[in-house]
Each structure stands twice: as structure tokens, then as C-alpha cells.
Amino acid sequence: MKHELAPDKRINIDNILILIEKTFPIPERFRSKLPSDIGELSRLLTNKRGSRSLSYLSRPNFLSAYLHYFLPWNLYRLCLLMPVIDLRLNSGDVITDIGCGPFTFVSALWISRPELRGVSLEFNCVDRCGPALDAGKKFFASLCESEKSDTPCAWKINTFKEDFDLRQPKTQRKRKPAALVCAINIFNEIYENLSHNDIEGLQKMSANAAKLMQNEAAKNASFLTVEPGVPQSGKFISFLRNAFLESGINPLSPCTHFESCPFLKTNAKVIKGRNWIDTKKRWCHFNFETSNAPKKLHTLSKAAKLPKERLVFSYLFSGSSNLQFKKDEVRVISDAFPLPENRFGRYGCSSQGLVLVTGDRSRVEDDIQSLSIAKGYFASEGSGELRDKKSGALIIDV
Numbered sequence: 541m542k543h544e545l546a547p548d549k550r551i552n553i554d555n556i557l558i559l560i561e562k563t564f565p566i567p568e569r570f571r572s573k574l575p576s577d578i579g580e581l582s583r584l585l586t587n588k589r590g591s592r593s594l595s596y597l598s599r600p601n602f603l604s605a606y607l608h609y610f611l612p613w614n615l616y617r618l619c620l621l622m623p624v625i626d627l628r629l630n631s632g633d634v635i636t637d638i639g640c641g642p643f644t645f646v647s648a649l650w651i652s653r654p655e656l657r658g659v660s661l662e663f664n665c666v667d668r669c670g671p672a673l674d675a676g677k678k679f680f681a682s683l684c685e686s687e688k689s690d691t692p693c694a695w696k697i698n699t700f701k702e703d704f705d706l707r708q709p710k711t712q713r714k715r716k717p718a719a720l721v722c723a724i725n726i727f728n729e730i731y732e733n734l735s736h737n738d739i740e741g742l743q744k745m746s747a748n749a750a751k752l753m754q755n756e757a758a759k760n761a762s763f764l765t766v767e768p769g770v771p772q773s774g775k776f777i778s779f780l781r782n783a784f785l786e787s788g789i790n791p792l793s794p795c796t797h798f799e800s801c802p803f804l805k806t807n808a809k810v811i812k813g814r815n816w817i818d819t820k821k822r823w824c825h826f827n828f829e830t831s832n833a834p835k836k837l838h839t840l841s842k843a844a845k846l847p848k849e850r851l852v853f854s855y856l857f858s859g860s861s862n863l864q865f866k867k868d869e870v871r872v873i874s875d876a877f878p879l880p881e882n883r884f885g886r887y888g889c890s891s892q893g894l895v896l897v898t899g900d901r902s903r904v905e906d907d908i909q910s911l912s913i914a915k916g917y918f919a920s921e922g923s924g925e926l927r928d929k930k931s932g933a934l935i936i937d938v
Contacts, residue, residue: 553619553651554834555686556612563682564607564675575843577605582846597641597669607675609844611642612837614725617851618648620828621766624911625793625857627653627720628762631660636718636756638704639726640665643676646697647683657687662696664715664756668703706730706748717758723749724766728773736772746779754787762859763789769852774823777854778803784858793857794824794911796869797891824873824889826911827852870895870914870936876905887933888914894933903938914938 566574581602597603629635637645646663649656667673677699684693700715706727731745753763765780767773778801781791790798803824827850830838841848870888879885884904888895897904897914908914916938919926926935 553612553616553832556615557608557834557836557840559682559686560608560612560679563679564604566604566608570601570604573601574605574608575840575845577601578609578840578844579846581605581610582844597672600671603671603675606672607642607679609837609840611644611679612834613848613851614644615648615651616830616833616837617828617853618645618724618766619652620851621853621855622648622652625764629656629659629661629720632662633719634662634664634716634758635720635722636664636666636715637722637724638666638753638756639723639729640667640676641669641672641724641726643680643697645722645724646676646695647680650680650683650695658694660694660696662698662716664698664700664718666700666702666704668701670701673699673701704752706745706752708748715756718756718761719758720762720764721753721756722764723753724764725768727765727776728767731776732772734772739775742772742776743779746776747783749776749780750783750787750789754789760860762792762857764855764857766853766855769825769827769854771823773854774803774825777824777856781856781858784856789858790861790863791856791858792861792863794826794855794871794873794889796865796871796889796913798865799891802889802893822873822887822894823854825852825854826873827875828910865891866915867891868915868917868936870897870916872897872908872910872912872914875910876901876908885928886910886914887931888936890934890936892918892934894931896928896931896933896935897938898935899938908938 581596584596597606640646643665646665665673665676677697680697698715727745727749731742734741734745749765753765757763763784765777767777781795781801782804784791785798803822830848830851838848867890870890872886872888874887876884876886879898882901883898884901886897886904886908888897897908897916898919899916914936916936919935919937927933928935
């Protein structure tokens with residue numbers, strides 16, 4: 541299964557840059573500075589995080605850089621993910637988006653799930669940055685107007701200028717309880733300042749993040765968190781998964797089981813017989829090629845000296861469910877790589893821990909992709925199941 545946008549949704553994504561340019565025009569005298577502003581904002585979001593203020597999007601040049609570069613890439617990423625997640629939204633449901641920015645999630649949902657456009661939904665968009673909220677309202681209005689439809693937008697959007705702190709999550713809800721609570725690429729702005737060795741601090745922040753999201757939720761709500769696909773974010777997602785599990789909220793995706801996360805080696809001494817993953821080398825994340833992204837966006841990326849050939853992210857979708865997982869279901873978490881005897885492999889995660897998915901090149905490299913579910917049979921020899929000598933992973937043939 542290749543994770544590419546359907547043709548109709550690719551058209552919408554291709555038109556995003558045109559729509560952004562129309563909605564947020566840049567005066568000609570400032571246009572030449574856009575690539576350098578994008579590069580500077582990227583550095584503030586990565587290796588210069590310590591010098592970034594929490595209100596960085598209040599600066600007009602950074603907000604413009606975000607809208608013209610980061611917003612379309614984030615939309616592209618979310619439009620890959622949205623069709624994979626079973627959101628099950630119904631008329632009258634409330635969705636609360638914590639750290640919504642310029643309405644990235646709302647816009648991605650509109651683009652990638654057109655069947656929901658006529659459903660009466662209410663969105664609570666929460667962000668600390670007033671200009672980002674204003675830009676979001678303007679952009680989403682333009683997005684709705686750009687669709688040639690006789691059906692008016694059935695979505696109601698409320699905005700809340702509000703800050704939050706994972707060190708002291710608030711306990712009093714100000715909004716209607718939500719059927720879906722989202723936090724897209726926001727928690728990393730808080731835990732990123734922790735030392736990568738501060739496991740206790742990261743675990744505490746993940747527990748507070750779960751509390752913060754649950755405080756916004758209705759009974760039997762669902763929760764979606766998307767973070768950058770780096771090791772620290774992968775650890776945070778694993779701890780967040782455990783925090784939800786402790787509250788009786790099950791992982792629904794990308795996980796294929798309700799067991800403790802095999803990426804958390806802290807559990808290795810407690811649960812025996814599982815194959816625990818070396819988190820220094822591997823973490824739960826997914827990556828996709830960007831060949832279908834708009835050419836204009838690739839051109840802008842190159843001008844900013846940020847060529848983007850791949851999109852990488854970690855995510856967790858949790859909620860109440862009667863899902864029945866099977867032992868042979870494996871979530872693929874890596875690219876394909878060659879193995880001896882003209883075989884190919886991909887790593888995956890299952891209830892058995894780390895799994896090496898193996899098979900012919902056409903099967904493993906073409907038919908199976910990052911984030912897809914692989915099914916097969918566990919290889920065995922004699923009375924025991926075979927393991928990969930390099931990683932210790934159980935081997936499953938597809």
C-alpha cells in the first residue's frame with residue numbers, strides 16, 4: 541500500500557501555495573527576503589531553540605515565513621496521515637485543537653476528508669499567538685471559498701488566545717467537552733529544552749500532556765498527537781501512550797496492540813519474553829517521499845537551503861475501542877533495505893516487540909510502505925521462532 545494523496549487531494553495541495561499567496565500577499569520589496577526568513581525560522585525551530593521566544597509567530601516576517609513554507613508542508617504531512625486514522629466524527633461533535641497555529645489541523649481535515657465538510661462540527665482552536673489565530677481564520681475562510689460547492693461550510697470555529705504549561709497543566713475546562721482533542725506539533729516546543737538523558741522529566745511531561753488533553757475531553761473521546769519524527773519525540777510519544785493506557789485509554793494507531801510500548805526499555809526488567817527495542821538506534825516514526833509535493837514548494841525549499849526529500853513524523857491516536865488486534869499484524873516503521881540471498885526487509889513493531897519483515901524486493905519495497913500494516917507468518921526453525929542476528933528482531937515473512 542503506497543501512501544500517496546489521491547489525485548483530487550493532490551490538486552488541492554498543489555493549489556495551496558497559490559491560495560496562500562493570494563490570501564497573504566508579500567509586497568515585492570520583501571519577497572526576496574522570504575527564503576532567508578524561512579531559513580532563520582527553521583534554525584529557531586531546531587538548533588537555535590534556546591533563543592526562540594514562545595511568541596515567535598507574532599513577528600510579521602516569521603509569521604509570513606511560516607505561512608508560505610511550514611504551513612503547506614505541515615498540511616501535506618497531515619493529509620497523508622488523516623485518511624489512515626479512523627476519526628469517526630459525528631454531527632454535533634466538538635473538536636479541540638491545542639496549539640492550533642494558523643488552523644493547520646482544521647485545514648488538513650477539510651482538504652483530506654471531504655465527506656466531513658457537510659457534517660455539523662464545532663472546533664475550539666487554542667493558541668498563544670493572536671496573529672496566528674487571525675491568520676488561521678483568514679486562511680480557512682479562503683480555503684472554503686476556493687471550493688466550488690453549493691453546500692455551505694457546516695463547521696463552526698471558536699478561537700481562544702491562551703497559553704498552557706506542561707509543568708502545571710490546568711484542571712478547569714473553559715470549553716465544551718470535545719469528542720476529539722488534538723495537539724499537532726506543539727508539545728515538542730516545551731519538552732525540547734529537556735536533556736535527552738532526562739527520562740524522568742520527559743515522562744512527567746508526557747503524563748501532564750495526557751492530563752491536559754483529557755481535561756478538554758468528553759466521555760469516550762479520542763486523542764490525536766503528532767510530533768516531529770526525531771528520537772526525543774519518539775520517546776515522548778511512547779511515554780504519552782503509557783500515560784493514556786494508565787487512564788484506561790487505548791492506543792488505536794499506529795499501534796497494533798495494547799501491550800506496553802516495546803520502545804520503552806524501562807519495562808524490560810518487568811515483562812519477560814518480549815523483544816525490547818534499542819531506542820538509541822530506533823524509535824517509532826514514519827517517513828514519506830515528497831515527490832508529489834508541489835514543485836513551487838520544492839523550489840522555495842531549495843531557495844531557503846532546506847531541500848525536503850522526505851517528511852518524517854511520530855504520532856499517537858488513542859481512544860476507547862473494541863479493536864481486536866492479531867499477533868501477525870505488524871506496523872512498518874522503516875524504509876526497505878537489502879538482506880542476504882536477494883531478500884529485502886523493513887523493521888516493524890508488534891505485540892511481540894521489534895519485528896523484521898522480510899520478503900522479495902517487489903513485495904517489501906513496492907507493496908509495503910512506512911505506516912502500512914504487514915501481515916505474514918513468523919519464521920521458525922525447529923521448535924523456536926527465528927530472530928535477526930543483527931537486531932534480535934523476530935522475523936516475519938510476507
